[in-house]
Structure formats: C-alpha cells, structure tokens
Amino acid sequence: MTTETANQAFKQEVEKVSQKYLTKLQDEMIKQHDELITQFNQCFKQYCRQIVTLQQSGAKNPLGYIQFSLMRSKIITGEHAFRIDAYDQDGYADQALCVGAYDVTPIFSHLDQFGKELQERRRKYMQKVTVCQVKQLVLEESDTYKLAVTALIRSALPKAIETADYQKVKREDLFVITVGEFRDQVELVYKEDRTEKDVEKMKHLLGTTKEEGHQYEVFDGLDLSGGQFAQTSWLYCSGKNSTFAQATLSTATLMFCQFEGATFKSVDFSHSDLIGIDFTNATLEAVDFTGARMLQVNFSGATLKQIDFTTVDQIKAIDLTDATLIDVRRPDEMGVE
Amino acid sequence: MDYFVMKQDPDVKTPFEISSEMTRAIGARRFKELRRSKEDQQVMFVKGGNEYPDFITYPFMMIGDKLKKVLSLYQPNLAFKMVVMIDHQQGRQTVYHAMAVPEIDGASELTIRHFGKIKTLILDGDKVGNNRIFRVIGDNRVIVRLDVVESMLRRIPYGIIFEPVELKEKVGVKNGK
Numbered sequence: 001m002t003t004e005t006a007n008q009a010f011k012q013e014v015e016k017v018s019q020k021y022l023t024k025l026q027d028e029m030i031k032q033h034d035e036l037i038t039q040f041n042q043c044f045k046q047y048c049r050q051i052v053t054l055q056q057s058g059a060k061n062p063l064g065y066i067q068f069s070l071m072r073s074k075i076i077t078g079e080h081a082f083r084i085d086a087y088d089q090d091g092y093a094d095q096a097l098c099v100g101a102y103d104v105t106p107i108f109s110h111l112d113q114f115g116k117e118l119q120e121r122r123r124k125y126m127q128k129v130t131v132c133q134v135k136q137l138v139l140e141e142s143d144t145y146k147l148a149v150t151a152l153i154r155s156a157l158p159k160a161i162e163t164a165d166y167q168k169v170k171r172e173d174l175f176v177i178t179v180g181e182f183r184d185q186v187e188l189v190y191k192e193d194r195t196e197k198d199v200e201k202m203k204h205l206l207g208t209t210k211e212e213g214h215q216y217e218v219f220d221g222l223d224l225s226g227g228q229f230a231q232t233s234w235l236y237c238s239g240k241n242s243t244f245a246q247a248t249l250s251t252a253t254l255m256f257c258q259f260e261g262a263t264f265k266s267v268d269f270s271h272s273d274l275i276g277i278d279f280t281n282a283t284l285e286a287v288d289f290t291g292a293r294m295l296q297v298n299f300s301g302a303t304l305k306q307i308d309f310t311t312v313d314q315i316k317a318i319d320l321t322d323a324t325l326i327d328v329r330r331p332d333e334m335g336v337e
Numbered sequence: 338m339d340y341f342v343m344k345q346d347p348d349v350k351t352p353f354e355i356s357s358e359m360t361r362a363i364g365a366r367r368f369k370e371l372r373r374s375k376e377d378q379q380v381m382f383v384k385g386g387n388e389y390p391d392f393i394t395y396p397f398m399m400i401g402d403k404l405k406k407v408l409s410l411y412q413p414n415l416a417f418k419m420v421v422m423i424d425h426q427q428g429r430q431t432v433y434h435a436m437a438v439p440e441i442d443g444a445s446e447l448t449i450r451h452f453g454k455i456k457t458l459i460l461d462g463d464k465v466g467n468n469r470i471f472r473v474i475g476d477n478r479v480i481v482r483l484d485v486v487e488s489m490l491r492r493i494p495y496g497i498i499f500e501p502v503e504l505k506e507k508v509g510v511k512n513g514k
Contacts, residue, residue, distance in 0.1 A: 071487065072490035072491065073341065073486050073487060073499055076498065076499070127351050130349075130388055132348055132388065132390070132495055135346075136493050136495060140493055181491060182487040183484050183487070184488065
C-alpha cells in the first residue's frame with residue numbers, strides 16, 4: 001500500500017467516524033437539551049456576578065461586548081472550556097481583563113472520542129498515516145463542534161438575560177454577545193441596541209438586499225410604514241412595538257424575528273417565508289399571506305383582522321392561544337374552533 | 338495574557354533528514370551565515386521521512402510557509418529567509434523560512450536558574466510588554482503569546498505543541514481573574 005492509497009482509504013474512514021460522532025452529538029443535544037441550557041445559565045449567572053463585583057469596585061467600564069471563544073490551545077491538551085471575555089466599548093483595547101470559563105465537556109467529549117477512535121484506526125496504516133495527521137483532523141473537526149455550542153448559547157440566552165444578575169451588569173446602549181474564535185471571527189448571538197435611530201435610514205437599510213441578510217437589527221418602536229422590503233431576508237431581528245402600515249414584505253425571508261406588540265396594517269407578505277416568528281400581542285389587519293410558507297409562527301394574544309389563511313402555501317405549527325380572530329378564514333390544518 | 342513555549346511535537350516520528358554534505362556545502366549551520374548570504378533563498382537537499390513539521394529547530398530554527406505569514410503579522414521584527422527543502426527521491430519540494438526571533442529581557446526575578454542557565458522560566462508581564470513572539474536572553478526556546486497561538490492553531494499546523502509558561506502578572510493592571 002502506498003502512502004497515497006493509505007491516505008485515501010483513511011479519509012473515507014474519517015468521514016464515517018465523523019458522521020457517527022456528529023449524529024451521536026445531535027441525539028444527545030436533543031435529549032439533554034434542558035440540562036445543557038440550565039448548565040449554561042448557571043455559568044452565565046456566575047460570570048455576570050464576577051463582572052458586577054468588578055464594576056462595583058470601579059475596575060470595569062460598562063460593557064460593550066461579551067465574547068465566548070473556542071480555545072484550540074485547550075483542545076490540544078484535552079481540556080474543554082470556552083473562554084469568556086468582557087470588553088467595554090473599546091473592544092480588544094480594553095485592558096481590564098475579566099476572564100471566565102464555560103465548560104463544554106458534554107459537547108466536546110464527542111470530539112475527544114472522535115480523535116481517540118481515529119488514532120486506533122490509524123494503527124493499521126502504520127506510519128503512512130501519522131499521529132500528527134490525526135491531531136490535525138481533530139483541530140479541523142472542532143469547527144463543527146463550535147457551531148453546536150453557538151446554537152446552544154443562542155437558544156439559552158433569551159432565558160439567561162432575564163436573570164437579576166445579568167440585569168445588574170452595566171452595559172452600553174449598544175451591547176452584543178458573540179461566540180467564535182479568540183480575538184478573531186465571531187458570530188452574533190445576541191444584541192441590545194438602545195441607540196437612537198433614524199426611521200428613514202433604518203427603512204433604507206432594511207430595504208437593501210444582502211446575501212447574508214440582515215442579522216440582529218433592532219428597530220423596536222419605530223414607524224416603518226410604507227417601507228419597501230421585498231426580497232430581503234431578516235434573521236433574529238427585533239421589531240417590538242413597531243408599526244408597519246402599507247409596507248411590502250413580499251418574497252421576503254423572515255426567520256426568528258420578534259414582533260411583539262407590533263402593528264401590521266395592509267402589509268404584503270405574499271410568497272414570503274416566515275419561520276419562528278413571534279407575533280405575540282401584535283395587531284395584524286388586512287395582511288396578505290398569499291403563497292407564504294409559515295412555520296412555528298406564534299400569534300398568541302394577537303389580534304387578527306380580515307386575514308385569509310386559505311391562500312397560504314404551507315402552514316405548520318401555528319400558535320393561536322388567546323388570539324382574537326375577526327373575519328379570519330382558516331384552512332383545516334390550523335384547527336377549527 | 339498567557340504565554341506558551343513553541344515546540345516540535347514528540348509524536349513526529351519520521352521527519353525528513355537533511356543530508357549532511359548539503360548542510361556543510363552551504364555552510365549554513367548557523368543562521369547568521371545564512372542571513373549574510375546575498376541570495377533570496379537557499380536550497381537544502383533532504384532525504385527519507387514523510388513528515389514535514391511546521392516548526393523545526395535543527396540545524397536552525399525554521400517555520401512552515403503557512404505559519405510565516407501569520408507570525409510576521411504579529412511580530413514585524415522577525416527576520417526570515419526562505420529555505421527550500423528538496424527531496425529528489427520522492428520528488429517533493431517544501432518551503433520553509435529560517436527565522437530569527439528577537440531576544441528580550443523578559444524573565445522575572447522569580448525565574449529559577451541553575452549555574453546561570455534558566456531552569457524554570459517565569460515571565461514578567463511588564464517586561465514582556467507588547468512582544469508576541471520572542472526569546473528570553475540566555476534561553477533558546479521560542480515563546481508565543483496566547484492570541485498568536487490561537488491564530489496558528491486555526492491554520493491547522495503540523496507537528497507543533499505549545500506548553501504554557503508561568504507568568505508574573507502585570508502590576509498596575511486590574512485583573513478580574
């Protein structure tokens with residue numbers, strides 16, 4: 001067997017093993033979802049206390065960023081913890097360090113096993129596949145596990161920020177929580193934006209189409225009436241108590257957006273995708289959902305007026321608890337009163 | 338910030354070998370001589386072995402091509418010289434960069450010495466300052482700061498390990514650790 005054929009055969013094995021542990025991880029994350037969230041919340045609470053103590057002694061400015069970072073230097077030693085850093089509005093220039101650790105053993109133990117199994121399987125190829133090659137594969141694979149942690153933190157944060165410990169932390173008007181690399185590329189998982197916003201600028205911004213979409217834009221309480229938002233995509237945006245009258249959102253993609261208490265009047269949602277949208281206590285009047293696809297949309301406590309759901313393309317898992325329905329036509333999937 | 342010693346992984350079992358005549362021929366056992374040469378790059382003939390670790394210390398300190406770009410960004414005063422390793426038998430050519438790492442007086446007074454030689458190194462955060470890749474005077478180990486280590490590991494290097502170094506924290510900086 002030459003080095004090349006050995007490497008090729010091993011590559012196929014790697015794919016199999018990788019798939020095996022990722023499936024395992026997925027199953028476990030679904031099964032232990034609640035425990036994982038509780039564990040994160042506890043860690044986050046403790047970290048908030050650490051910041052508050054520092055801030056009370058005057059050693060730390062109001063925060064602009066909290067960053068969770070994957071530490072590859074820990075992975076190569078077999079430790080599994082994300083580092084937590086808090087920075088003020090200067091970001092990495094902030095000299096007052098506040099370091100915490102988030103233990104991710106339940107997730108990264110699978111990466112360990114992945115590495116161990118590969119080292120075992122490697123033996124039959126002798127020195128053609130080396131120990132260090134497997135170490136490289138583990139480092140490469142850690143990216144996927146980082147995504148799992150990002151998803152976990154994202155789903156845990158809405159509860160975690162409700163605690164009194166978090167509320168005591170002094171924060172800037174613009175505050176974000178990110179997960180990613182240490183002092184490098186990161187992904188937003190939470191954003192607080194209390195800065196004053198210009199309605200026209202916001203309308204223009206949300207109206208532009210970008211490949212990656214608008215993520216975590218905050219337009220709470222703004223009047224975005226008449227906005228042209230066709231073909232845009234909004235991810236994790238927040239428009240609590242905002243007003244959309246005569247706005248166009250046709251063929252738009254909205255995912256996991258918050259529209260609590262918002263008002264939609266004569267809005268065009270035709271052929272749009274609505275996934276995980278929260279319309280709690282919102283008012284929707286004469287809204288056009290023709291050809292839209294709706295999944296996990298929450299209308300609890302909302303007021304719906306003159307809406308025809310029979311023209312919707314796909315509709316699934318809709319919550320209509322305590323909703324007031326006036327002149328609404330519904331297909332059978334939505335349940336009949 | 339934490340600091341680490343950069344080392345070749347002991348798991349590298351079959352590294353390439355530099356043919357001894359070649360080493361003598363270019364007279365480059367010492368990096369100084371190599372730097373003085375006017376050519377842009379040096380060629381070294383190697384044989385055997387299938388492992389090309391991204392960090393080697395013999396006959397002088399060299400670093401893999403993909404890591405050179407990262408290191409020179411973090412520490413601009415590093416000096417490099419390209420060295421190309423050619424293996425005629427296997428028809429393989431690999432680019433390395435010989436590297437001169439700046440020496441600084443970064444050891445704290447807590448450092449344990451044995452007849453003048455450093456036995457246990459404890460760095461002084463104040464003296465190290467903003468240096469990210471350096472050596473301590475009287476010690477030939479390369480020390481790398483945590484952010485550089487992470488940056489290097491993101492590039493998936495081959496055959497490098499990092500061992501943490503003890504650090505006397507900076508005075509005057511509030512640390513919430």
